[in-house]
Amino acid sequence: MAVVLVDAGGTNIGSVRYALQRLGVDAALTADPARIRTADKVILPGVGAAGPGMARLCELGLVELMRGLTQPVLGVCLGMQLLCTHSQEGDTACLGLIPAPVGRLAEAPGLRIPHMGWNRLAAKKPHPLLDGMGEDGWAYFVHSYAVPVGEYTLATADHAGEFSAVIARGNFHGMQFHPERSAAVGARLLKNFLSL
Amino acid sequence: MLSRRIIPCLDVRDGQVVKGVRFRDHVVMGEIVELALRYRDEGADELVFYDITASPEGRSVDRGWVERVARVIDIPFCVAGGIRSVDEARAVLHAGADKISVNSPALERPALIDELAAAFGVQCVVVGIDSLRDADGEWRVRQYTGDPAKTQALARRTLDWMAEVQRRGAGEIVLNCMGSDGVRRGYDLEQLREARAVCNVPLIASGGAGTMEHFRDAFVEADVDGALAASVFHSGAIAIPGLKRHLHDHGVVVRL
Numbered sequence: 308m309a310v311v312l313v314d315a316g317g318t319n320i321g322s323v324r325y326a327l328q329r330l331g332v333d334a335a336l337t338a339d340p341a342r343i344r345t346a347d348k349v350i351l352p353g354v355g356a357a358g359p360g361m362a363r364l365c366e367l368g369l370v371e372l373m374r375g376l377t378q379p380v381l382g383v384c385l386g387m388q389l390l391c392t393h394s395q396e397g398d399t400a401c402l403g404l405i406p407a408p409v410g411r412l413a414e415a416p417g418l419r420i421p422h423m424g425w426n427r428l429a430a431k432k433p434h435p436l437l438d439g440m441g442e443d444g445w446a447y448f449v450h451s452y453a454v455p456v457g458e459y460t461l462a463t464a465d466h467a468g469e470f471s472a473v474i475a476r477g478n479f480h481g482m483q484f485h486p487e488r489s490a491a492v493g494a495r496l497l498k499n500f501l502s503l
Numbered sequence: 504m505l506s507r508r509i510i511p512c513l514d515v516r517d518g519q520v521v522k523g524v525r526f527r528d529h530v531v532m533g534e535i536v537e538l539a540l541r542y543r544d545e546g547a548d549e550l551v552f553y554d555i556t557a558s559p560e561g562r563s564v565d566r567g568w569v570e571r572v573a574r575v576i577d578i579p580f581c582v583a584g585g586i587r588s589v590d591e592a593r594a595v596l597h598a599g600a601d602k603i604s605v606n607s608p609a610l611e612r613p614a615l616i617d618e619l620a621a622a623f624g625v626q627c628v629v630v631g632i633d634s635l636r637d638a639d640g641e642w643r644v645r646q647y648t649g650d651p652a653k654t655q656a657l658a659r660r661t662l663d664w665m666a667e668v669q670r671r672g673a674g675e676i677v678l679n680c681m682g683s684d685g686v687r688r689g690y691d692l693e694q695l696r697e698a699r700a701v702c703n704v705p706l707i708a709s710g711g712a713g714t715m716e717h718f719r720d721a722f723v724e725a726d727v728d729g730a731l732a733a734s735v736f737h738s739g740a741i742a743i744p745g746l747k748r749h750l751h752d753h754g755v756v757v758r759l
Contacts, residue, residue: 321599325574355624385624418505419728421626421674423705425506425548425758445506445758447579449601449626449674466505488579488601490543 310334310501311346313373315353315386316363319485323352323383326487330498338367348501349376353385357409357452358397360385373402379503380404380479384450387474387481396452405476407454415467421451422466428473428484428492434461436473436480436499444492446472446484453483506758507722507750508548508729509743510707511736513538514555515584518568521555522685522734532737535568536575542736543578545743548758550576551604551677551731553631554584555649566598573599581629587615589622596627604677606631610646610657610664613671620672625704630673634661634694635681642694645681661694665701676702677731679709685734687713695725707731715741715749722755 310327312320312334320336327334327350334350335342343349351373353360364370373380382390389401394409401409412420427443446464453470456463462473464484473496474481480500486493513520513535520532532538539550552572554565569582583604586592592603603623609615609630619628633645635656642661647653665676678698680691690711699706705728708721712732721730735741747757 319596319601321570321597322573322601325599326577328574329577355622355627417726419703419705421704422505423626423675424508424728427504448505449579451624451626485579485601488577490577494577 308332308348308501309346310348310350311343312336313343313349313351313369314338315351315360315367315369316355319352319384319487322485323350323487326494326497330494330501332501338369340369340372343369343372344376347378348503349378349380351380351382351386351389353383353389355385356396357385357388357394357399357401360389361399361401364389364402370402374404377478379500381500382479382481383487384483384485387483388452388454390479390481391454394452404479405459405474405481407457407459407471407474409452409454412451412453412470413467418467421449423449426464426466426484428462428464430462431456432461434475435503436475436496437462438499439495440492446486446489446492448484450483454481504756506548506756507727508707509546509718509746509757510549510551510729510731511542511547511743512551512553512709512731512733514553514733515568516554516556518565520737522737536571538737539572539576539580542743543576546747546758547578547743549578549729550580552580552582552584553604554582560585566594569595569598569600583629583631589618592619592623596623602627602629602675604629604631606633607646609668610644610659613667616668616671616673620674625672625674628673629675629677630668631677631679632661632664632668633679633681636694648681662697662701665698669702669704673704675705675707677707677709680711683711684709686711687735689713689717690721690725690730692720692725695721695727699726705729712741715746718746719750719753719755722750723753
């Protein structure tokens with residue numbers, strides 16, 4: 308199975324790659340359109356801000372390519388946000404593959420932004436991506452922007468209100484947390500993606 | 504609901520984990536990857552590695568061990584030690600660290616925080632602050648604490664510096680209360696409470712953990728997001744599973 312990590316300049320590429328290696332998959336890190344197009348699975352990692360993330364995809368000439376992918380695609384953290392329509396972060400137009408907005412997390416007394424740490428996942432819709440997650444798996448989050456709960460939400464987490472922790476539409480999937488840093492739960496969800 | 508984090512801190516010197524009392528007299532506690540795996544297995548929520556001699560020696564952190572840790576660890580970890588530029592930070596993040604922490608170099612050149620936040624987002628940028636109470640009762644910042652001979656007392660008030668680093672783009676602050684560090688008499692709750700009042704990003708308590716109650720006090724009384732400790736974990740005085748059970752039983756939300 309050919310799994311590629313899209314080299315969009317995200318800084319968590321190393322850790323996602325190692326997490327896949329722990330699952331026995333050697334993923335290639337690439338920005339080569341041909342390799343991405345022909346891969347069995349495509350992962351778009353990302354740590355950073357939406358504007359520079361989209362700018363990097365544009366620079367690499369990958370925007371239209373990403374939009375045309377038909378194999379399973381997984382966006383992680385910022386990568387998930389880039390799959391959506393628009394991000395409030397830097398007023399950035401994103402890939403538009405999952406029709407959902409990305410907004411800043413709500414403020415509430417005593418709750419900090421960034422939302423940083425381990426939070427519980429609550430499954431909202433059955434999906435093979437969530438197999439074996441259990442009722443309430445813990446996952447590691449680090450973000451200030453999020454996708455509100457909507458039609459494409461598979462699982463949520465709560466930080467001053469519920470937001471989308473896992474989303475999917477067709478072959479496009481997103482995880483707001485870091486599966487590569489979410490211990491056994493994260494490894495299981497990554498494995499589920501590889502089995503789609 | 505977000506859980507409170509238990510964070511073992513591994514001070515790294517010459518490729519090994521060391522611990523000193525009040526930042527002095529370091530003794531070797533073990534091998535980096537071995538200890539990292541042990542804490543992961545015990546349920547640590549995150550790990551922090553401080554290359555304690557990098558900053559005083561004017562060099563950046565050694566990336567070899569960062570990559571070795573990243574390969575085996577499936578919980579987040581933060582790396583600190585002499586990171587002076589966006590390029591050095593990028594190298595550490597690309598080696599697999601989730602966050603980078605800056606301390607002395609940010610005091611040398613505070614704009615470093617702005618640059619790191621712009622390059623990687625605030626969520627990657629942790630600012631460590633070493634703080635000690637002066638004779639006049641004010642907490643002030645210390646620099647180059649990795650080497651007692653080079654440690655400097657600054658005129659900056661700790662709380663002022665906390666406000667400034669948040670304005671510049673710190674996504675998390677580790678407040679190391681040097682007066683209580685290494686002596687296991689509890690976190691400096693008074694200082695942490697004052698820090699909490701001016702800290703809108705996650706705040707991590709550091710320095711002074713000796714008993715399970717100390718952790719509970721930091722969470723309940725100072726509302727910190729995470730508690731960092733070293734010697735009580737390295738020595739086995741406190742085991743993480745028991746600590747988390749204790750916290751859970753006292754109403755603190757933890758990942759079990």
